Amino acid sequence: MQYRLFCSILCAGLILEAAPVLSHEFWIEPEKYQVNSGETVVAKLRNGQEFYGAEQPYLDHRIARFEVLQGGTTLPYIGRMGDMPAFSGDPMPDGLAVLIHQTRPQTITYDSWEEFQAFVDHKAFGDIQTQHRTRGLADSGFVEQYTRYAKALVAIGDGTGLDQAAGLETEIVALANPYTDDMTGGLPIRVLYQGNPRPNAQVEVFAKAPDGSVTITTRLTDSQGKAIVPLAPGHIYLLDAVVLRPAPDGADYVWESLWAALTFAVPAR
Template identity: 35%
Template sequence: MKPISARYVAQLALIALVATSQPLDAHEFWIDAGQGGPVIGESVSADLRVGQDLSGAALPYLDTTIRSMTHFSPRDSKPLASRLGDRPAINNVTFASSGLHVLTVETHPAYIVFDTMPEFEDYLAYEGLSEIADRHRERGLPGSGIAEEYLRNARVLVQVGPVGDSDVDRPTGMPFEIVVNGTPFVAGKRTLTVRLTWQGAAAPHIQIALFHLPSGGTAPSDTTRTLVETDGEGYAEVPMPGAGQYLLNAVRIEPADGPGSVVWQSHWASLSFGIEP
């Protein structure tokens, strides 16, 4: 095992802090930029949320948690800066040009410990990763105190002005990301093709969960969850049932040997956007 680091200790303290205000079943991490599209020159702020079924508390900006935040405009990209403790964590992003904009957030590693094997198995089943339980046993790992390191890769799409032919999503270079084939902002769109990639290559046969909260609805009671799986080239087709908030989430997990007692490392990809009525 690798030696435990000061960052690991700090992250464990952060977990304890977050656990006091978050439900134990919190899963997803996403960027919430609202449902409406801004106009050229307008500034928008966005919350970083953690929770489930599109119900989650807004987190403050902490440089111990956030590795990077970036604004990809149709013309260029630039880092986003926030002050410690800012909430919303993404502040006053100005959209100076029309087109499809992408905001991204990558996190530093954080840590969680599952007290029992059934608790670990429930989590794996929810994320479509049940086979990891067998691999856990094959590795001869303990059935309690199961420590996992996790990293988040979140994206949100924002359409500024009318949709044009060139307004299409594109990869942003994050390790694990969900990218739309085209754009979700075409009026009347009922299905959406997305591609999941890992380190720039196709991520095949991985579960993607689609969460949809209809306009005027209340999360989590009105949120629906639909599961799809990527094909051999990393593509999946998801339904678009109408206006509202959308969140797509995928998880991959691999063996780890530390830091400390960590035996698994997971990577989380999320994609969010809002469709106006």
């Protein structure tokens, strides 16, 4: 047990220290997105790129929130240090369960502007360099703080129910149920920031086919923070939306990123 915990912490440290430059997304990956009534829900935490990533252990000093939201009730989840998979809850009632994981803030130092610009371009933040230089900041050796806000939708039994806002600083809310509703017209979602709709936000869509191949597309939210995500039966999805904002006065970092993620599956029809 002690050896497993040591290896888990060491591996997590090596992986997470490199994020978000080398390993962008962070998500919850249930072993099964649809489980039978009375079956235990098991889920991994993953950190990586293009919907492939290294498994992360349960480390309580890195966790700000770990909860299950179901039927309007939120229950905290407490695991054991070093657990992999990080989540293995007691059997839950039938319906749609929303797993929620918020990390504690971490920081990364950029050795060059090019590293940061690659991140800015990838997430379509616009002309951040002008803002950066207007603030009198150096082009190297500056620090960004980042926090992850991940959710996963799991259908238990009949899987009925709806996702809802969980009060995260930023989050993606599914406005329909991908397990029970007709998805031929796509899944409507809303991106929230500080509880309000976030307009003109880029949503990166990772679609993993049954053969393991991943297709990556982007959508842009409208004035109400909504977007429609086209879905295919039998695929697993990761949606990602990132906020980048200046650090508050007096902080020991200069930029702050907030990463919202939502994972779910679409049943094969």
